[in-house]
Structure formats: structure tokens, C-alpha cells
Amino acid sequence: MDTNIxxxxxxxxxxxxxxxxxxPSMLHTPLMSGTNAIHGIILxxxxxxxxxxxxxxxxxxxxxxxxxxxxxxxxxxxxxxRMLQMFKKKK
Numbered sequence: 001m002d003t004n005i006x007x008x009x010x011x012x013x014x015x016x017x018x019x020x021x022x023x024p025s026m027l028h029t030p031l032m033s034g035t036n037a038i039h040g041i042i043l044x045x046x047x048x049x050x051x052x053x054x055x056x057x058x059x060x061x062x063x064x065x066x067x068x069x070x071x072x073x074x075x076x077x078x079x080x081x082r083m084l085q086m087f088k089k090k091k
Contacts, residue, residue, distance in 0.1 A: 002055070009061065036076040043069030 023031060046065025053059040 002057070036073055036080070039069055039072035039076060043073055045069075 042065060046062050046069050049058060049062035049065060053062050
């Protein structure tokens, strides 16, 4: 069971890298606001892994998922806010 989870984790890393590398740089900022929900799901999944972790490896991977998911969610909201401020009228 643990090897299946590790295999899915490694496969998702490669798929994520392939998907992100194919996106043009002009679309990265608009896509950030759309992917905040996905990062929220990653954060929730990391919390579930931590809640059910019985081994040190599962605890470490859950902790890493929570840290990276949190960074992505908050960073995504910061980038979206900065992007939206570019369209506000200056006083």
C-alpha cells in the first residue's frame, strides 16, 4: 500500500512539471487565481495524510504537503491581489 502511494506521489510530480512547463509565461498570473482551489485540495489532502499517518515517512510527506500547499494558497492569493491592483484606477 505504501509503495502505491509513493508511486502516485512521484508520478504527480512529473505530471505537474510537464503541465506547468507547457503553459506560456503570459498565462501564469491569470492561471494562478484559478488554481488556488486546487492548492486548497492539496492542503486538505496533506492534513488528512497527517491525521492518518502511522509511519515517519507518511508524517514527513504530509508535513511537506501542508507546507507547500499553504505556500501555494497564500502566494496565489497574493499574486492575484497584485494582478487585480494593476487594473484599479489611480487617485
